[in-house]
Amino acid sequence: MKAIKIHEFGDTEVMKLEEVEHPVPQADEILIKMYASGVNPADYVVRQGGNEILKPFLKLPLGLGLDGAGEIEAMGSDVKGFKKGDKVYGIPNFLGGTYAEFIAAKATQFAIMPNNVSFNEAGSIPSCALMAWNGMDLGKVGAGQRVLINGAGGGIGNLAVQFAKAKGAYVIGTASQRNFGFLKQLGADEVIDYKDENFASLLRDIDVVFDASPVFNEDARIIMAVALKDGGRFVSVQLPYPFSEEFLNILAKKHGEAKMIRRELDVALSLTDIAKLIEEGKVSIIVSKVYPMEKVAESHTELETKHVRGKIVLEIRKEN
Template identity: 55%
Template sequence: MKAVIINEFGGTGVMKIEDVERPVPAADEILIKVYASGVNPVDRAVREGGNDILRPYLKWPLILGWDASGIVEEIGSNVTNFKKGDEVYGVPNFPGNGSYAEYMAAKASQFALKPKNLSFNKAAAIPLTGLVAANSIFDLGKLEAGQRIFIQGASGSVGNFAVQFAKVKGAYVIGSASTDKLEFVKQLGADEVIDYKTQSFEELLQDIDVVLEASSVRDNKERLKSIAVLKKGGIFISANVDFPFDDAVKKAMEKKNVKGEFLAAQTNHLTWLNQFA
């Protein structure tokens, strides 16, 4: 089969289309004929060599791609929830067996049936960012109905899912975005919007239950502002796993009894996500 392989780290030039053996699914895996693959910032990060957290897991040759949709070609001996011919979408194994390929083998537990009303292209744009949002606010943030959540970067790929999920949960949702994206965030269901270019959220908010750092800004000084708007015992979640908390942030969280979380592992909420399709 054809696949996009990297045998070294670097720019886009390190990606090569090569002929490789078609994978054989393990007992708990499915083999998928890939119809569409998502492209995410993590693909570039891995291609360039990752960071201190990612690098130990990266071995050549490596196939990029951590979003996929396609049709089940084979099933492993222990797989009972899929059959050949099922249309599915989900997250490939990380790292190495990515979706930039004609076929890929992946854990069956990381996939779900594709909603019938979604094209393969649209379905492949959902899994990674949708799961990051769901895992962040539900598994780590323990968000409940009636709580107040502040989502930074609410118009982005993770943030826009988080806004919608939080509203379905019954939370009061506040989202920050640039001036030209405020109306979009309102349409997603946000109860309040903050223009980060002209407004200082730390002067407008207080007693927030959960803050989700879904923006791409990596600045511990901004995190201190986020901790300041949380209530005592609140939860701060960051999707930027490559950017650790510094000592000042850790001290601020300890002083306010705030729990700081990075999304490390993912629970498969794809079946639940299907209600939004």
């Protein structure tokens, strides 16, 4: 079988399409015939050698890919609730690599994919959706609240906008002007240009900030903290960038909370709940571009511009 591997860290040319050994599922794993993998910012971070959090775990050679969708080919003896041929989506074992024709992964990391999307669409969902879902949970987002989604046009942000709307929140998104119409179509009540010189004065009375931007900006973080109501919540996806003393002091005066997203959630249950929202038409899946495995370098180059609307997908094989 074929898979994308790296044997050294560096630019896009270190990714090689290779023949590798076919995986064999353990007792608690499923063997998945992969159709599509999401292309996520963490993929190029790993390819480049990782950040302070990831570096200790990166041992070459490595496969890339955090999430994807496919069909169950075989199951370990302890697996319950699935059958051969089920169409599933999810995340692999840590650093398991979904840029591959087959993967073996823990069954608890996958769920039946939404029945109204393609494999390419389903493959784009899990990693970003789980972070957005986790952000809504940590932020205790509810009906009638004013929720600010920073980086609303991206893979995590656009789903967060839709999840917050599904919970009945009033949603304000920050984005570049080219994404204003796109975010309004997804349900955003207001969209603010993050480059606007009056950015700070446009934000007020916010119950929850969810910072989903792939770009860290301490000044923007401070401005959004100041805009929180008393008792407000601030949730960030930017794990490598701890909250500063100045930021925490602002929240302390507001009796607010600041949290980073975490991976300690029931993945299968969360993905099942997300699938229901998609099937009910409450959440749309936005795929900006699909690349074949042979053009994985181009997919990373585009993603690294940090101006992608929705998600980029690596198509592992064509859907029948």
